[in-house]
Amino acid sequence: MWNKGHTWNFTKQKDMHNFIESPICMGKERLKNPGHPTQKPVKVLERLIKIATNPSDIIFDPFMGVGSTGVAAFNLERRFIGFELDKQYFDAAVKRLDCLTLEGCSVLSGDYPSV
Secondary structure, eight states: OTTTTOOOOSSSHHHHTSOOOOOOSOGGGSOOTTOOTTOOOHHHHHHHHHHHOOTTOEEEETTOTTTHHHHHHHHTTOEEEEOOSOHHHHHHHHHHHHHTTSTTOOTTTTOOOOO
């Protein structure tokens, strides 16, 4: 069976094969410093996380870049573990994810606390 042993949160298998349309990551969502060449839109990551996980599941991103998957996981009440080798991107991800739990900090504006 195509879905044996996996979590799929959609009603028909054909729903899994639909395209996810979203503008590229730009504007307020796009981190400027450091700029990451492949930053993903949080909306796309949220869609994928909703399809394949349940609240409280752990989302693992071994190449987290600036933490967009972590933001999507947090928004959907999932736990998150991320790894990043590039210290500049890792520090940006930590600031971005810390910001989600702090008041007076806007993830979209890049207004991050110092680490």
